[in-house]
Amino acid sequence: DQQVKQNSPSLSVQEGRISILNCDYTNSMFDYFLWYKKYPAEGPTFLISISSIKDKNEDGRFTVFLNKSAKHLSLHIVPSQPGDSAVYFCASRDGNTGKLIFGQGTTLQVKP
């Protein structure tokens, strides 16, 4: 039951360029979509979110886009920095319970 999918297990970009991480979902009842960043041996750290009624949310170098008709969201990081290297998890929130359903994660490597 993969309600949230991140089809790219890894992504490598050059420092200063744009990183685009993608996520697809199947359940139309999710009310919020979130991106978490995770380093090894640490818990997921909240990065940015977007309400299901919005199509874009921007916070500094990070922008999340939501395409509800395609049930697709993406995270753009620009410019990418080596410190951005981590595993990025897309998560969708059940509007009734607050439960998060995570994707499989995408490992981002930003090369100096």
Add this chain to the structure above:
Amino acid sequence: EPEVTQTPSHQVTQMGQEVILRCVPISNHLYFYWYRQILGQKVEFLVSFYNNEISEKSEIFDDQFSVERPDGSNFTLKIRSTKLEDSAMYFCARALGRSGANVLTFGAGSRLTVL
């Protein structure tokens, strides 16, 4: 923002033993969650806890698992008789609310290794 503290950071146990993982969230937070991540896999929901009772649990959360908040502070996850496949990182999370802009804040995790 205050973090969620989890103990122990790493526990090694023999199969069949009981394990208790602890989480110390901020007292004014009402919603608590346990998630786990088996090595190399995605973060999976186990259980949510609100108003001192379970509000939702996943298929993973079978009779071997239990949660409680005995003293109004610590939030614990107990595994009664551990199995090899219980080896994973267990993350506690908390939230002020479960709607609107409230987000889950996770602890650093407890690594459980079952031998």
